[in-house]
Amino acid sequence: MTSLQEELLPGTRRALLRRIAIAQAEGRSPSLVAAVVRGGQAVWHGARTSVDGHGPDENVQYRIGSITKTFTAVLVLRLRDEGVLDLGDPLEKHLPGTGAGEATIAELLAHTGGLAAESPAPWWERTSGSLRPELADVLGEQPHRHPVGRRHHYSNPGYTLLGALVEELRGAPWEEVLRREVLEPLGLRRTSGRPQAPHAGGWAVHPWADVMLPEPIEDLGRMAPAGQLWSTTGDLARFAAFLAKGDDRVLSAESVLEMRTPAAPPEVDDVAAGTAYGLGMQVQHRDGRMLVGHSGSLPGFLAGLVISVEDDLAAVVLANCTSGPLVMTVAADLVRIVAEAEPRLPEPWRPLPEVDHSLLQLAGPWYWGTQVFALRLAADGDVSLAPLSVNGRRSRFRANGDGSWTGLDGYYAGELLRAVRRPDGVVSHLDLGSFVFTRQPYDEGAPVPGGVDPEGWRGIG
Structure with missing residues (x-):
């Protein structure tokens, strides 16, 4: 049907x-x-x-x-x-005495807590849970199979700990919380x-x-x-x-x-x-x-x-x-x-509902050394920075509300993007995790690390 x-x-x-x-x-x-x-x-x-x-x-x-x-x-x-x-909290901080408390909550979620894949015999999926009334019965005398945080090893007992x-x-009770929340x-x-x-x-x-x-x-x-x-x-x-x-x-x-x-x-x-x-x-x-x-x-x-x-x-x-x-x-x-x-239809393009002129001034080409990047504004207030060539680091950034943005994905995920301005308010450069992006390749007016050769660009004769 x-x-x-x-x-x-x-x-x-x-x-x-x-x-x-x-x-x-x-x-x-x-x-x-x-x-x-x-x-x-x-x-x-x-x-x-x-x-x-x-x-x-x-x-x-x-x-x-x-x-x-x-x-x-x-x-x-x-x-x-x-x-x-x-x-990043160790389990022991919130649930002490399990014998597996060294693992962090993130490690248990990702199955990197080093715990065994299954609980001790008898086969837990085909026997009553009444045989394992306590966490100690689920974990056994030797709960670990690997060092904590070193490798992915799928663990059913790990999620029992998370439920506890x-x-x-x-x-x-876990099920009551699940239903309510x-x-x-x-x-x-x-x-x-x-x-x-x-x-x-x-x-x-x-x-x-x-x-x-x-x-x-x-x-x-x-x-x-x-x-x-x-x-x-x-x-x-x-x-x-x-x-x-x-x-x-x-x-x-x-x-x-x-x-x-x-x-x-x-x-x-x-x-x-x-x-x-x-x-x-x-x-x-x-x-x-x-x-x-x-x-x-x-x-x-x-x-x-x-x-x-x-x-x-x-x-x-x-x-x-x-x-x-x-x-x-x-x-x-x-x-x-x-x-x-039935391929997904793209969302219709629509102009921004309003223009932030200070932000609009940042749109367009920026140079990281000699590589050209484009900064684009999105309708949701995010910005993206991506190379004009096929290869290179690209990321989207979410506005923080203070004139800075935080990377959402790619190489710059979690990194801070800031527009650095001169005393007169004109943008000098973009700072992205200490990388300097300038309006011209090695812009003489920006504080390029290592400086810019005073003789400028030249050919070889």
């Missing part, structure tokens, strides 16, 4: 449906549901086969596994934005810690025969912040729209951008695959575009959420089988299909 079909061209809808049909058939999944988001709204839902004899739709719950980690990361970033903690941190600082403001009414009808059952499909075995559905207890949640394609479509643009009721656009930015040193294999990890989000380069999101799996379920911010597209794919369809690949393919069939 599909809905909101009028939002996409018939040929695009057919291509999307064919892709998930192939994934469900070749992956041998009892059911598979998907959604595509464009412009912050779900524009397509698709499903193959049935749940309890009925075709699933965007309101049927599936378990989403580690996509839960992204929700937990949002809660931690909210605490940071409120000034309750700093991402949220509980400690909020004074309430994220789910309710974003309207995610079908996302919950325990399954709510209608929901899919989890299945294991025999590798050599077309028969199935029901998987147990366990309450993960302390491990819940790492993988407990159930959700729907409808709710995850709304969550994807939030992760792309932010929502000031929950987390600002700047903070969700921080989540999407690589924060962990990639492994060698990850470099080859073009993958990295941010703060609770996976980052991957595929088909010439940067995709962010998260995968998820628990016995009986597979989940994938993928966002292409540049294309203003996202896709969600959920299946109720332990293994089979490559849901992240399918989600990336859904994004690619729409991006190629």
